[in-house]
Amino acid sequence: MPGETSVARFQTKPISGARDFLPLDVLRRQYVIDVIERVYQSYGFEPLDTPVMERLDTLLGKYGEEGDQLIFRVAKRGAKLQRALADAPTQDEIADAGLRYDLTVPLARIVAEYSNQLPRYFKRYHIAPVYRADRPAKGRFREFYQCDLDVVGSSSKLVEAEVLNAGAQVLQELGFHGRDASGFLLRLNHRGVLRGLMEITGVPAGLESEALVAVDKLDKIGLDGVEKELRSRGIDQTASTALLDLTATAPEETDAALCWLEEKLVNSDNGAQAVTELKNVVTLTQTGPAADHIRIDPYLARGLSYYTGPIYEIEFPTLSGSGGAGGRYDDLIGMFSNRSIPACGFSLGLERILLIMEERGLFPQKLAGQPQVLITNFDSETLAANIELAHALRQTGLRVDHYPDPDNLGRQFRYAEERNIPVALLLGGNELAAGTVTVKDLTSGEQESVAHADVADHLRAGLH
């Protein structure tokens, strides 16, 4: 409407389900990512990066029908789009690309494309955003980070041990200790255990995946809910009850749980083999960071159908939702290569870990990257000397902001406080004549005079 332009409100919020990160948010996220990256690297993993967009063909059909609907499609361009639009098109005909849905399908593509350039065991980590056109909700975003760790090429259970240890060490270094309220559990199970339990309780082979889907919801809907769901998915009362009764009696303690499973599954080939593998994983983690956190959980199912061996999930006691999860998936990585390639991995849920760290106050008070010193702006006569001082301090590694305008000092100090800068320096005519700098502590308000040549050392001592 004419005349309204000057009051028009532009929509300046980020797009639905995505977030803007202001400096403190970025620094906190970066602090966590740096720890994850350092630990992943200490386990011999190397970084991989792939485009945000993948061919639509690469993405479709990999995540089930529901997954296909959650892929953000990128439209074709120019004449190709015109042709597609001309003739009652579908969503897949107008698009030729999509935003990546996870970091696992890109890994499978990489393994197929660069097989000659990759080492015998490809140990990669990938920390990057993924995209899902899901309904946004508290804690559920359409753009969110995954922190993946995978080993491609080995069936050794040492791989599981390394991956679990790396995940546990990340959380320990972030401040999660023990397995009680302030710590975390690594719930561990095996797809073969689940299959064995179904065999011996009489769930028909054809209904195993139906049963898995139901069992996977135990956290959300409880035992009664799962039983109802098992029934609704065609599993009869006897089998449902037997399955749930059986797992309800599993002991908590790891060795006892493994013995119990061994006994119960002695007549199931699938089950017996799985228990042997689980025991192997537990033995191999015994001297590492994961040891104190592992809990055998015969209920743990993990929704994704591609898992083939051990599966695991991070649980924060007293909090719902998972902080990460993974497992062995020996048939997925080879999908673009037409061969079977063993693989095993783990993904940390960055968003959830950040949320819990915030609740528990686990971030350091001072985050690396924030400016440490403000050089005030006095007048045009002393500006050159102030610029020189800024440069000299930066050369020593200090993070130095320089107030751009010759404003009144109160305003300059307020700006420093707003930005969390703890110290301001004043270098005016008097200081220049005396060869000093006035150092003002903005927390205490105290100020002192320091010889020009000593300022860097003085600041460094004060900042530590």
Add this chain to the structure above:
Amino acid sequence: MPGETSVARFQTKPISGARDFLPLDVLRRQYVIDVIERVYQSYGFEPLDTPVMERLDTLLGKYGEEGDQLIFRVAKRGAKLQRALADAPTQDEIADAGLRYDLTVPLARIVAEYSNQLPRYFKRYHIAPVYRADRPAKGRFREFYQCDLDVVGSSSKLVEAEVLNAGAQVLQELGFHGRDASGFLLRLNHRGVLRGLMEITGVPAGLESEALVAVDKLDKIGLDGVEKELRSRGIDQTASTALLDLTATAPEETDAALCWLEEKLVNSDNGAQAVTELKNVVTLTQTGPAADHIRIDPYLARGLSYYTGPIYEIEFPTLSGSGGAGGRYDDLIGMFSNRSIPACGFSLGLERILLIMEERGLFPQKLAGQPQVLITNFDSETLAANIELAHALRQTGLRVDHYPDPDNLGRQFRYAEERNIPVALLLGGNELAAGTVTVKDLTSGEQESVAHADVADHLRAGLH
């Protein structure tokens, strides 16, 4: 076709114009980004991050008509898409989002949305990929990184000095020194100088932007080419010749060039004011890292119409194309806020800098992040002791890979060499009995026996 499934070739290359980065690529990119980030932070800048997708409305109309065509559009979903597709839709009706085209429009959106939370001067850096549906070519990608540095809120020319110094310091720390073949130039000009030159040579005010577009092509098409283009854009022979003759006589040396401009532009208000500002910028950079690299270039135009003051571009002598560029753009940041907000920034061209660093061999031999030690896999009896060793070494900060399978040693060593791991450790039955570890230098082939307790120190000494 039936029977062909097993030989079907999936397309596993990355999408056109985008790249996969294998570990060494990522580590090299990360090395450069780390330097950029450290220097930016040392100048008091803080990180910002925004979503890869923006509302289509936010992006359209900001980059000219050509730019609008280069925006990757993300399709609407579900019923909204169905409705849009039903009725002879256009490319803008089927999409509700687009991939960001640069990091400047997102900054403008952030300044409008969070004005209450941002400090008086907002000094942010943003290192992230941007997307353009351009025709891919050598060195031109559809997904590429920008490394932006901007100060919002001040008109002080100290801001220009800080931004130029930060850019220069990044390049110096990456190994570019001086202004000759192995170094770089910061070509500096001012939009007001260009305007002034046109005034005094008789280019009509209405044709100034036409003339700017032509002058901006000097690098690519030479003086004759520019003259032809000026003529074809409606600028008469006299003005064209005068404009080109005039700038051709500008002295190389900075102070001389400024004096020359001052003389020539004494009768142009625009021009005189611009020269004063340029002199100010030059004076304020005199004691910083940019000082030795600045060259006044009255031809430099920079294509983007949003610049309002000083403009600059990094040039690598003997190489075409720019390594970064920026300028003052006082009218753009306020576009979502309906107010005028001064701003000045700089963007380093990561891809081009990486390319030149590779050509000149400027990457360090050893990149942080690569594994340093391989623990070999002996047999199942000694595996636990080997896992313990791996864990102990990682605790000291070493990056340790552990070979997953009990393979023959030659194969294990080859794997280490493939991955550039310089040292392998052997801890078998004999070593365990003797309390030692055999340390094999994979470069020389030599091996020695080291007491178990001393291995970490021994490795650390050898790796440095």
